[in-house]
Amino acid sequence: MTVNQSPQELAARAQRAMQEGRYDDAHADLAKLRILAPQDGTIRLMTAYAHRAQGQIDKAKENFEAAIRLQPREISFRGVYADWLSTLGEHEKAIVHFDAILAEQPDHLNAKIDRLLSLARTPGRPAALQELALLADAHPHEFRIANNLALFLREDDRISEAVELSKRVLSRDPVNRRAKHILARSMYESGNPSSKPLEIALAADPDNLELKATLAQAAVEDGRSEDGIAILEDALDKAPDWLEGYGILADMKRQTTGAKGFATRYETALSQRPDWHALRSAYAALASRVEGHERALEILGQGGEDADQDSFIQLAKANSLSELKRFDEAEALFAKLDFESSPEFAKAYLRFLTRTQRFDEVIRIGNGILALDPAGEGTINGDVWPYIAIAMRKLDDPRWAWLEGDRRFIQTHDISSEMPDIEELADTLRKLHVFREQPIAQSVRGGTQTGNILFRNASAPIQTLVNALRNCVREYIDQLPEPDPNHPLLGRPRENFRFSGSWSIRLTEGGFHANHIHTHGDISSAFYVALPQSVQSNVADVDQSGWLMLGEPASELETGLEPIRAIRPEVGRLVLFPSTMWHGTRPFEGGERLTCAFDVRMNSF
Template sequence: MAFNWLQIGLAKRDLQDMEGALEALERAVAESPTNPVSAFAYAQVLFETGRNAVPAFERASALDPANPHLIRTHTAALAAEGEAERAQSILLDTLRQHPQWLDGHKSLATLRVAIGRRDDFDESYRRAINALPDSLSLRLAHVHLLSTARAWDAARACVHEAINRLGTSRGLEVARLSIESESNGPKSQDPNLFDAVAGVADPGLDLCRVRHAFRCGAIDAALARAETYRNTSQARLFWPYLSLGWRLSNNPAAAWLDGVEDAFVRAIDLGLSPDELAQLAASLRDLHTAQAPYLEQSVKGGTQTDRQLFFRPIPILQRVREKIKDAVQTYLETLPAPHEGHPLLTSPRDRPILFEGSWSVLLKAGGFHSVHTHPMGWISSALHIDMPSETDAGPAPAGYLQFGEAPPELNLGLGPTHQLAPKAGTLVLFPSTHWHRTVPIEAGERLSLAFDIRQPA
């Protein structure tokens, strides 16, 4: 019987059986060495599992040299394997030929931030805009990057420059208003700020409107707009804001959503021995090669690993992965009965447990996680691995994991509802819609592992 090893490999990858996927794709390449799809898929899985992937990407690139997705992942592999300068060179050469390749600009900017080149991380955008000054898509992508980096003055200047060159447009007007609101500008508390785009329907804009309404003290308006997304595919962006609004208005729906006294937050001892914790800590420290956190991350004063941590064939990681899957299954079995419309309790609990992402965070002196949620996940986590001593961390609650505090830039005055002291070997599970953060540590290092569980269909 003939097997389609490419399809088998891709199916196993979808099920996160990465070793099975790699074996099948290796056979696919052996049987069809000139098939560009098989070559790319094989290189991709090598990269995703933390193996040496550059030679495989070289072969795939020779078969399909103009594939932008291949170029982007090839350069990520080069950077991961210590060839950041070569990765930048390839991206720059490609961007000179294709200056409107937006994913390429973002990849180069992300790489430069990760290796500590924050000063010129957006250089390729500026060069492309100089060459194509009438490209609205380039200008909007540049503004979005600067806004993500919270470089508000630069973002504002880019919007004004674009309007002067191209005239106003809906995209530029939305960008201008969003920057004004989020940057604590002169009109950041003007309740009428978004009136000019009142007729524009867009989830990203509406999220900004919700945040602006909170900032202006218009709780009912924030809730009304967020409520319209409860039964949509974008609901997970808005549930955390519904929680804030319901708490502020003393609505019992807040307890329904978050659980009475944070009943959905569970601390579980994984039973890891001191030797296992030491092995895990050593393996993870070896993976912290970035010089700075990525732009979108909540990490401040530390680093976060790249790629799916649990895809790496490191024995201690794979043992911990299995312990974690067992713990997640127990967590699901002990949740309250299913409840229609609830972001945690609605989904089926008998499906395979898949990871939306998995990573490690290493915080240094002064480091912390800012207040955030995980809109891509269903259940989120923190596995504490190596914690600073009480003396190094500082007075309690330094280093604690806290839940429920509102983002400070919204000025809502909602403090944490629950907090946990970190303990090595303890896994904390909680709904991805929960606001959470860590309190800064004064000295030492705080090493943890985290993941999101994918919401089952």
């Protein structure tokens, strides 16, 4: 005999099922509840929670919105939904719900804070930061406001303000763990002594791996590379599942001590856990850059039979086979992969199609992949458009002129008059080049690269440079052709911009940049601080030694395409160009080629 259960019993049973991960059972009871109490928004809210836990975003949104329609003045419903929308990156939609909460309760402090945190991820960021500063002053013991404001200031390279704000929080709350973290990272990034703040932050948060990696890097930059390596070794002893840590340690060893033995930690871990496929594919990718693709295939082949069922192992094998021109074997593996599910898959497959000169397919499949991110907010743009550009040029497609041909896409600026102490800048940068070798995963060949975020360094010469560069970037953006929503650069909003990465490169005799692209910016750059005589002399006009080559694809792709423009470096010259454009440099004889480089993201918050 069936016993009818009360709505309260059904709700309790549904709640238990959700807690235990039995979502089908939960949905069955929630469906009954919706029939019994169709006007109860709480039931819709529970249904939204269940769909959210299952990753069913559209169904979760539908039920959150139904709950709010049923009980529009229930601010807790709106608050939960708005917070979740913010985590999805849908900040404008979140703001609508925060505004509705504040219409009901104008003094609701958490809604005010969360609204401003969402607003700071939109073009309204400048106003949001101003309001957060006022709110932090009005509520000096609501440390969430000041801590979030400090994080935003760090992101905007306003590092000294972030430091002062974190110190202010700690003066009122000396045990505030988040403020300690922000202060330590800010002190490190600003170029100030940071070992002690980092140690203090770690004492408060001893399992924080980001802090340990930063402390290791700070030790290297203080000239204590052995200490830095020891810190990472100890971190991996205590957290052997820290996948990223293996790569950080290998790169640090390679850059400080040379190539020998840089990957021993990978090998030890894989000998103990041969079925850790994510670590194996990461090791193979690293080894392919240092020791070649034959070595990468050897590493991948040691993973056992079940490794062949792992999509990232398959991808790594397919990529190495393609680079070794074993195209039939590579194609068989690519055929098993869903290249639309990951930018890494897409990039590898388009590279394979380019190497096999199937340019019509590059354009067709590339456009299909671009449709997965129509707003261009992720890295898909940077992974796909460079290969489409190659295909268009090889096919004499007239659309290439639209994509890369406009002269305004490549601009040079002479800012030497704004940098009267450029030698002081050069000396400052040289002190930051503490490594002996080039980084593993970058384009540098025969030189070194700084490891920190350069433009957050508080030294006067660097900040003078940053101010001059901001003006040039603004001018570059303002001179671009008319907006075009289908274009990777012209489709980006133009109101605001920020530096999404910044670093310095020091090349010595024979050094160069392999041709490459940047996936985390809209605009990329080169600024020349010091140059060898061989680059500045007249003979360079003939052999173009040390010159910047724009539009020339990676040599291993064997496209036969020449640069669309070659630019002679000059001290004080800035070059700006689209991040999706292939670029590299020619080797040079003797001396030092010292540059700064950065990427710009337009309206990226």
